[in-house]
Amino acid sequence: MSFSKFIFKSSFRKKSATLFVISGMTISIILILLSGLNVGFVREKYMDTDFMILGISNDNVSNFIIMDNKTDITLTDTASGNGNSYIIGKKDIKLYVNESLINMLKSEEGVDGVVGTYTTSFNPNNNFDSNNNNILTITGFKSSEQELMKINIIKGRMFDDDKKEIVLSKKEMKVLNKDVGDSVSIANEDYEVVGITDKKYGESYTSLKNVLDIETVKQENGGKQNNRDILWEIHIKVKPNYNITKIAENIEKKYESEEKRNLSLHVSEDKSTISFLPDLTYKLIPEFIAIIMILIFITKSVHDKTQEIGLLKAIGWKSKRIFSMILGETFILSICSFLIGSITCLIINFEIQTTKANLNLDFISFLQTLDTNVFTYTFLIVIGIALIGGLFPAIKASRLSPTEALKYE
Amino acid sequence: MANIVEIENLTKYYEKGSVKALNGINLTIEEGEFVAIMGPSGSGKSTLLNMIGALDRGDKGKIIVDGHNLLSKKDLSTFRSQTIGFVFQLDNLLPMLSSIENIELPAYESKTSSDEMRKKALELLKSVGLEDKAKFSPVKLSGGERQRIAVARALINSPSIILADEPTGSLDSDNSQKIIQLLKDLHEKENITLIIVTHDSNVANQSNRIINILDGKVVNDSN
Ligand SMILES: Nc1ncnc2c1ncn2[C@@H]1O[C@H](COP(=O)(O)OP(=O)(O)OP(=O)(O)O)[C@@H](O)[C@H]1O
Ligand SMILES: [Mg+2]
Numbered sequence: 001m002s003f004s005k006f007i008f009k010s011s012f013r014k015k016s017a018t019l020f021v022i023s024g025m026t027i028s029i030i031l032i033l034l035s036g037l038n039v040g041f042v043r044e045k046y047m048d049t050d051f052m053i054l055g056i057s058n059d060n061v062s063n064f065i066i067m068d069n070k071t072d073i074t075l076t077d078t079a080s081g082n083g084n085s086y087i088i089g090k091k092d093i094k095l096y097v098n099e100s101l102i103n104m105l106k107s108e109e110g111v112d113g114v115v116g117t118y119t120t121s122f123n124p125n126n127n128f129d130s131n132n133n134n135i136l137t138i139t140g141f142k143s144s145e146q147e148l149m150k151i152n153i154i155k156g157r158m159f160d161d162d163k164k165e166i167v168l169s170k171k172e173m174k175v176l177n178k179d180v181g182d183s184v185s186i187a188n189e190d191y192e193v194v195g196i197t198d199k200k201y202g203e204s205y206t207s208l209k210n211v212l213d214i215e216t217v218k219q220e221n222g223g224k225q226n227n228r229d230i231l232w233e234i235h236i237k238v239k240p241n242y243n244i245t246k247i248a249e250n251i252e253k254k255y256e257s258e259e260k261r262n263l264s265l266h267v268s269e270d271k272s273t274i275s276f277l278p279d280l281t282y283k284l285i286p287e288f289i290a291i292i293m294i295l296i297f298i299t300k301s302v303h304d305k306t307q308e309i310g311l312l313k314a315i316g317w318k319s320k321r322i323f324s325m326i327l328g329e330t331f332i333l334s335i336c337s338f339l340i341g342s343i344t345c346l347i348i349n350f351e352i353q354t355t356k357a358n359l360n361l362d363f364i365s366f367l368q369t370l371d372t373n374v375f376t377y378t379f380l381i382v383i384g385i386a387l388i389g390g391l392f393p394a395i396k397a398s399r400l401s402p403t404e405a406l407k408y409e
Numbered sequence: 410m411a412n413i414v415e416i417e418n419l420t421k422y423y424e425k426g427s428v429k430a431l432n433g434i435n436l437t438i439e440e441g442e443f444v445a446i447m448g449p450s451g452s453g454k455s456t457l458l459n460m461i462g463a464l465d466r467g468d469k470g471k472i473i474v475d476g477h478n479l480l481s482k483k484d485l486s487t488f489r490s491q492t493i494g495f496v497f498q499l500d501n502l503l504p505m506l507s508s509i510e511n512i513e514l515p516a517y518e519s520k521t522s523s524d525e526m527r528k529k530a531l532e533l534l535k536s537v538g539l540e541d542k543a544k545f546s547p548v549k550l551s552g553g554e555r556q557r558i559a560v561a562r563a564l565i566n567s568p569s570i571i572l573a574d575e576p577t578g579s580l581d582s583d584n585s586q587k588i589i590q591l592l593k594d595l596h597e598k599e600n601i602t603l604i605i606v607t608h609d610s611n612v613a614n615q616s617n618r619i620i621n622i623l624d625g626k627v628v629n630d631s632n
Binding site for chain 2: 002003006012013014217263308312313314316317318319321403404
C-alpha cells in the first residue's frame with residue numbers, strides 16, 4: 001500500500017473519532033462562512049435596495065460621497081426614509097453639478113476616484129408591468145468606470161460606450177422577461193441587452209442598476225433637460241484611512257466659495273457600522289470562536305493518536321514520516337469538513353436570503369452572486385489553523401520515547 | 410561467534426532515581442542465540458528488552474547492539490527499523506488497517522516499492538499460516554492469529570534480532586506453542602538472534618539459554 005493511501009485510510013481510522021472531528025470542524029467552518037457572507041446580509045436588511053439608485057452607500061471597501069442636483073428635500077426624504085445616511089450642508093439650496101467639476105474633484109486630497117453619472121427614467125414600450133414598477137430607471141456612466149461603480153456582471157459583459165448596448169439588473173430582466181442577446185426598446189431606440197448585473201452580498205451599492213453609456217442617457221433625456229452638461233450625481237471614492245466627513249466638508253467649503261454657489265453634500269454611511277459594534281469586531285467574534293474550536297478538535301484528535309505514534313516509532317518510523325502522516329491526515333479531515341461545511345452553509349444561506357430577504361433567486365444565480373473570496377479565505381484559514389493545531393501534539397508525541405507513548409491512554 | 414549484544418553496567422532509573430529498573434546489567438549475547446529472560450514482575454525484564462531495542466535510552470553504562478552504541482547514537486529510528494523486529498505482549502496492531510497492511514507498516518522506512526512490500530508481506534503471511542486472512546481487520550482475528558500477524562510485521566525488514574516481550578502472555582498453551590514454534594523456526598532457518606521475555610518455563614525451556622533477572626540485575630545465567 002502506498003504511503004498516501006495509508007494516510008488516507010488512517011484519516012478515517014476510528015469512525016466515531018473521525019465523525020467527532022469532522023462535525024466539530026464543520027460547525028466551525030459554517031460559522032466562519034456564515035459570518036463572512038452575512039455581514040453583507042445584515043447590511044442589506046438596513047439598506048433599502050431601491051435606494052441604490054441614488055448610490056448612497058459606504059461600506060468598508062469604498063467610501064462614497066454623493067453630490068447631486070436634487071434639492072435637499074429629496075435627499076432628506078431618501079435619507080430619513082431609510083435611516084442610512086445623514087446630511088451635512090445647506091438645506092435650501094439647489095445644486096447643479098457639471099462635468100468640469102469632476103476633474104477638479106479628482107485632484108482633491110484624499111480622493112481616490114470620481115465618477116459622474118446621469119440617471120433618468122424611461123417607460124419601455126414592452127410589456128413592462130405597469131401596476132408595479134412602470135418606470136425603468138437607467139443610470140448612465142462611462143463603461144470604463146465599471147469598477148468604481150461596483151457593477152457586478154453575473155452574465156454576459158459590460159456595455160460598449162459606442163454601441164447601442166445596455167446592461168440590466170437581474171430584477172428587471174425578470175420583470176421584462178428578457179435575457180442576454182434580446183433587445184429592449186427605449187424611447188424608440190432598440191438596445192441590445194449584453195449583460196446582467198446583480199448585487200454581490202456584502203456590497204450595497206450597485207444592486208438594481210440598469211446601466212447604459214452616459215452620452216446616450218443624456219441624449220435620450222435631452223428634451224427634458226436644457227443643460228446637457230449637467231450630471232445627475234457625482235460619486236467620489238475616498239482613499240482608505242481618510243476621514244470621509246472631513247473631506248466632504250473641505251469640498252463643500254472650497255467649491256462653495258470658488259464656484260460662488262452653495263453645495264449640498266450628501267455623505268452617506270452604512271448604519272450597520274454606526275450602530276453596531278465596529279464592523280471588524282463584529283466579523284471577527286464568530287471567526288475567533290471558530291478558530292478556537294478548530295484548534296481544540298484537531299489537537300484532541302492528534303493527541304488521541306499518541307499511542308499509535310508510539311507504535312510507529314517503535315517499529316522504526318522516523319519523526320519526519322510521522323509528521324507527514326499527521327499533517328496529511330489533518331489536511332484530509334480539513335478538506336472533508338470544508339466541503340460539508342460549504343455545502344451546508346450554501347443551503348442555509350440560500351434559505352435565509354430567499355425567504356427572509358425576499359429575494360427572487362434560483363440556486364444557480366444565487367451561487368453566482370456569492371463572494372467567492374469568503375470561501376477562499378475560509379479555506380486558507382481553516383487549513384492553516386488545523387495544521388498548526390495538529391503540529392503541536394505531533395511534536396509532543398514524537399518527543400516521547402516509544403515506550404512512554406505506547407503506554408499512553 | 411561475534412557478540413551481537415554487549416551490555417556493561419547498564420542502569421536505568423525512574424522517578425528521579427527512586428526506582429532502579431536496571432541496576433548495573435552485565436550481559437553479552439552472541440549472534441544467532443535463542444535467549445529467554447525470566448524474573449519476577451517488576452524485576453526489569455521489559456526495561457532491559459526496551460534498551461536492547463532502542464525503544465528507550467539507558468542512563469549510564471554501555472550498550473552496543475549489532476555494532477551500534479545506543480547510549481550515544483542520535484537517530485535511533487534507522488537502527489530500530491533495520492536491526493530490530495519487536496513483538497509486543499499486546500499485539501498493537503492498527504485496527505483500521507487489514508492484516509496485510511499491518512505487516513507492511515515497518516517497510517515504509519526501507520525504500521521498498523509498494524509492490525515489493527505487498528509481495529514480501531504475502532510471503533510472510535503465508536509463513537505464519539494466515540494467507541487466507543490477508544484482507545481481515547485485526548479486530549476480526551483471534552488473539553493467537555493477531556500475535557502471528559505481529560510476528561510477521563516484526564520480520565518484514567529482515568531484522569538481525571527479534572525481541573519479544575511476553576509474546577504468549579495472553580494466549581492459551583496451544584496458541585503459545587504455535588507462536589514459539591514460529592519464532593524457533595525462524596531462528597533455526599535464518600539464524601536470527603531471538604530474545605524472549607517470558608514467565609512461562611515451557612517457553613523458556615525451549616531456548617538455548619535462560620537469564621534470570623532480579624531487582625534490575627542478572628542473578629543467574631545458564632550459559
Ligand atoms: N516509565 C516508568 N516510570 C516509572 N517507573 C517505571 C517505568 N517503567 C518501568 N518502571 C519501573 O521499573 C521497574 C521494572 O519494570 P519492568 O516493566 O521492566 O518490569 P518487568 O520485569 O517487565 O515486569 P513484568 O513482568 O510485570 O512485565 C518496575 O518497578 C516499574 O515500576
Ligand atoms: Mg514486562
